[in-house]
Amino acid sequence: xxxxxxxxxxxxxxxxxxxxxxxxxxxxxxxxxxxxxxxxxxxxxxxxxxxxxxxxxxxxxxxxxxxxxxxxxxxxxxxxxxxxxxxxxxxxxxxxxxxxxxxxxxxxxxxxxxxxxxxxxxxxxxxxxxxxxxxxxxxxxxxxxxxxxxxxxxxxxxxxxxxxxxxxxxxxxxxxxxxxxxxxxxxxxxxxxxxxxxxxxxxxxxxxxxxxxxxxxxxxxxxxxxxxxxxxxxxxxxxxxxxxxxxxxxxxxxxxxxxxxxxxxxxxxxxxxx
Amino acid sequence: xxxxxxxxxxxxxxxxxxxxxxxxxxxxxxxxxxxxxxxxxxxxxxxxxxxxxxxxxxxxxxxxxxxxxxxxxxxxxxxxxxxxxxxxxxxxxxxxxxxxxxxxxxxxxxxxxxxxxxxxxxxxxxxxxxxxxxxxxxxxxxxxxxxxxxxxxxxxxxxxxxxxxxxxxxxxxxxxxxxxxxxxxxxxxxxxxxxxxxxxxxxxxxxxxxxxxxxxxxxxxxxxxxxxxxxxxxxxxxxxxxxxxxxxxxxxxxxxxxxxxxxxxxxxxxxxxx
DNA sequence: AGGCATTACGCTGGACGTAAAAATT
DNA sequence: AATTTTTACGTCCAGCGTAATGCCT
Numbered sequence: 001x002x003x004x005x006x007x008x009x010x011x012x013x014x015x016x017x018x019x020x021x022x023x024x025x026x027x028x029x030x031x032x033x034x035x036x037x038x039x040x041x042x043x044x045x046x047x048x049x050x051x052x053x054x055x056x057x058x059x060x061x062x063x064x065x066x067x068x069x070x071x072x073x074x075x076x077x078x079x080x081x082x083x084x085x086x087x088x089x090x091x092x093x094x095x096x097x098x099x100x101x102x103x104x105x106x107x108x109x110x111x112x113x114x115x116x117x118x119x120x121x122x123x124x125x126x127x128x129x130x131x132x133x134x135x136x137x138x139x140x141x142x143x144x145x146x147x148x149x150x151x152x153x154x155x156x157x158x159x160x161x162x163x164x165x166x167x168x169x170x171x172x173x174x175x176x177x178x179x180x181x182x183x184x185x186x187x188x189x190x191x192x193x194x195x196x197x198x199x200x201x202x203x204x205x206x207x208x209x210x211x212x213x214x215x216x217x218x219x220x221x222x223x224x225x226x227x228x229x230x231x232x233x234x235x236x237x238x239x240x241x242x243x244x245x246x247x248x249x250x251x252x253x254x255x256x257x258x259x260x261x262x263x264x265x266x267x268x269x270x271x272x273x274x
Numbered sequence: 275x276x277x278x279x280x281x282x283x284x285x286x287x288x289x290x291x292x293x294x295x296x297x298x299x300x301x302x303x304x305x306x307x308x309x310x311x312x313x314x315x316x317x318x319x320x321x322x323x324x325x326x327x328x329x330x331x332x333x334x335x336x337x338x339x340x341x342x343x344x345x346x347x348x349x350x351x352x353x354x355x356x357x358x359x360x361x362x363x364x365x366x367x368x369x370x371x372x373x374x375x376x377x378x379x380x381x382x383x384x385x386x387x388x389x390x391x392x393x394x395x396x397x398x399x400x401x402x403x404x405x406x407x408x409x410x411x412x413x414x415x416x417x418x419x420x421x422x423x424x425x426x427x428x429x430x431x432x433x434x435x436x437x438x439x440x441x442x443x444x445x446x447x448x449x450x451x452x453x454x455x456x457x458x459x460x461x462x463x464x465x466x467x468x469x470x471x472x473x474x475x476x477x478x479x480x481x482x483x484x485x486x487x488x489x490x491x492x493x494x495x496x497x498x499x500x501x502x503x504x505x506x507x508x509x510x511x512x513x514x515x516x517x518x519x520x521x522x523x524x525x526x527x528x529x530x531x532x533x534x535x536x537x538x539x540x541x542x543x544x545x546x547x548x
Numbered sequence: 549a550g551g552c553a554t555t556a557c558g559c560t561g562g563a564c565g566t567a568a569a570a571a572t573t
Numbered sequence: 574a575a576t577t578t579t580t581a582c583g584t585c586c587a588g589c590g591t592a593a594t595g596c597c598t
Contacts, residue, residue: 001278002350008275020552029590034554044354046361054553054596061361068353075349076276079342080318087320087335294577303565308579328571328577 002043004076006036007069010048013037014058014066040065093266095121096129097142098194101158101233102258106140114267123193133261140262144194147261153269160195160254161230161246168225175250178202185209187220187228198253199229276317278350280310281343284322287311288332288340314339367540369395370403371416372468375432375507376532380414388541397467407535414536418468421535427543434469434528435504435520442499449524452476459483461494461502472527473503 012022019037023030037056041048048062058066093110097103103121110119124132126143133141146152162181164171170181182203188196190212199208209226211217221228221244230238230246248254262268286296293311297304311330315322322336332340367384371377377395384393398406400417407415420426436455438445444455456477462470464486473482483500485491495502495518504512504520522528536542 001282002354004275004278007353018552019554030553031555031591032589035588038554044357046357048357051553052597054551056553060364061357064360065353065357068349068356072346072349072353075342075346079281079339079346080276082342083318083320083322083335083339086338090334292577304578305566305580306564309563312579325578326572327579328573330578 002072003036003039004073006040006043007072009033009036010040010062010066011069011073014063014069017057019056091116092118092120093140094132094138095119095140095142096132096138097121097123098126098129098144099123099142099158099256099258100191100193101231102142102155102260104233104237106142106155106260110266110268123191125197126194139266140260140268142258142260144256144258146259150261153260155258155260156233158231158233158256158258160249160256161232161235162227162249163221163230163244163246164227165225165244168227170227170247171245173247176247177250178254181227181249182206184227187211187217187224187226189214189217195229202251202253276346277310277313278347280314280317281346283307283310284314284336284340285343285347288337288343291331293330365390366392366394367414368406368412369393369414369416370406370412371395371397372400372403372418373397373416373432373530373532374465374467375505376416376429376534378507378511379430380416380534384540384542397465399471400468413540414534414542416532416534418530418532420533424535427534429532429534430507432505432507432530432532434523434530435506435509436501436523437495437504437518437520438501439499439518442501444501444521445519447521450521451524452528455501455523456480458501461485461491461498461500463488463491469503476525476527 009022009026012025013019013033016022016025019033020030023033026033037049044061044065046061047059048065049056050059093114095103095106095110097106100123103123107119107121110117126145129138129141129143130148132138133147141147142155162170162176170176170184173180183205185207186199186203186209188199188208188210190196190210196208199206209220211220220226228244235246260268283296283300286299287293287307290296290299293307294304297307300307311323318335318339320335321333322339323330324333367388369377369380369384371380374397377397381393381395384391400419403412403415403417404422406412407421415421416429436444436450444450444458447454457479458477459481460473460477460483462473462482462484464470464484470482473480483494485494494500502518509520534542
């Protein structure tokens with residue numbers, strides 16, 4: 001039976017050319033490497049080296065053996081990688097959402113109901129959510145429309161608002177529309193999923209100043225006169241963006257219904273999550 | 275780093291279902307197998323088994339790990355197989371000849387000039403010799419015509435004779451031809467290569483009583499009145515088939531020139547073999 | 549002189565087996 | 574009662590490192 005450690009040293013020798021370098025790389029003594037190589041020759045049952053008195057090199061057998069060794073090692077590494085990945089996948093619930101708000105409650109709920117599971121979540125575009133759901137690489141999908149092939153299950157509703165400083169020229173309106181606010185520049189958070197694309201699509205004349213940093217975004221909202229967005233959910237959560245006023249966007253697209261689909265393994269619809 | 279022995283035991287456990295059976299199969303104690311499995315779990319960094327107090331079985335991770343183990347083991351076995359085969363191939367000279375006679379001297383010569391090499395020889399049909407030469411699976415080729423793509427090099431000439439008991443109706447002829455002897459039944463040795471096919475082609479009306487055993491052939495030649503074949507070479511070697519008479523076959527096809535081709539590695543044409 | 553491969557030798561940690569325990573059939 | 578897994582424990586040897594040798598550049 002071959003020994004993977006020895007094969008590893010053989011492959012290293014093919015790269016490095018000298019036993020001393022191999023010894024250094026593996027943090028072992030040179031005699032140890034010498035013995036490994038002798039042992040390998042026994043195991044292969046064929047000479048692998050041409051030896052001088054203080055010189056050693058691979059012969060043709062050895063070169064072939066080194067190639068084969070790499071293949072075996074790759075296979076062995078793949079084995080642990082695959083098992084580890086499989087295990088990790090088995091003990092995590094992967095959530096893909098098209099927007100941040102649905103995650104707020106969902107992640108809290110999953111953390112409580114399945115404390116032994118690690119939850120991985122990501123906000124991404126609708127098509128990414130769809131493909132992740134389709135290829136099985138996520139366990140929970142949240143989309144602004146029913147998930148194809150699944151029983152439609154509404155998770156929550158969210159409505160878009162514009163947040164404006166009191167003195168702003170739009171501040172008097174009772175409601176607004178994408179058409180009316182198109183052209184104004186907005187402060188925007190990153191990681192908004194489909195909201196981001198919706199805004200860019202509906203307001204082609206506007207520029208969006210995307211802030212990755214939560215703190216920076218907050219400061220800019222507080223100190224600048226640039227309008228920004230909120231939703232009924234985020235307003236409830238953040239206790240509003242004082243001292244701004246929140247004006248609803250009247251368009252149908254600004255009133256969104258989020259649908260959820262979940263694998264049976266998640267236990268989401270067994271014990272009634274909400 | 276994984277251990278191939280342990281992987282082997284894992285694969286065996288997947289087949290046999292119980293640690294005790296694995297221990298028996300590998301001629302080790304049960305505690306040893308237990309430790310191997312625990313060690314494997316450490317190495318993989320994931321639980322591979324579901325354990326009862328008295329019961330152990332693979333979980334999903336374990337089943338995947340067992341599959342992967344088999345792949346790794348296959349790869350490892352392939353490695354030694356391939357290196358061994360390569361080494362064996364490197365230290366043998368493979369000879370393919372279309373007829374037996376050229377081998378007699380050639381094998382003796384190779385045995386003397388390359389005593390460190392093992393020589394493997396086979397008599398086969400022309401097309402087999404050609405393909406073996408073309409695909410590199412033989413080092414020396416002997417054919418009744420120049421080997422394509424190689425400098426034509428005549429190795430020897432051989433002429434066919436018919437051997438007949440003195441009282442036989444053909445015994446008076448000075449020479450014979452395939453046409454004249456077609457229809458008679460012949461004693462024939464096996465492993466004659468292209469001679470065999472030549473005879474069957476030239477004498478479609480004859481039947482050939484092929485003898486695989488050397489001794490049986492000799493006895494039949496001695497005791498029966500059936501004609502048989504010989505060549506100038508075999509006559510010289512066997513001191514003739516007493517008390518038979520040997521009559522040459524006059525056809526052009528019965529006078530054969532053998533050509534030889536050899537790889538440089540064989541050293542056949544370096545030091546001048548003949 | 550410095551670097552490299554190999555042999556010699558003593559030591560130690562890991563792996564094995566035996567024995568025993570505990571549970572299941 | 575027999576089988577199976579696992580823990581405990583004592584033994585032993587495979588493999589390590591150090592030291593030394595010999596050789597090459």
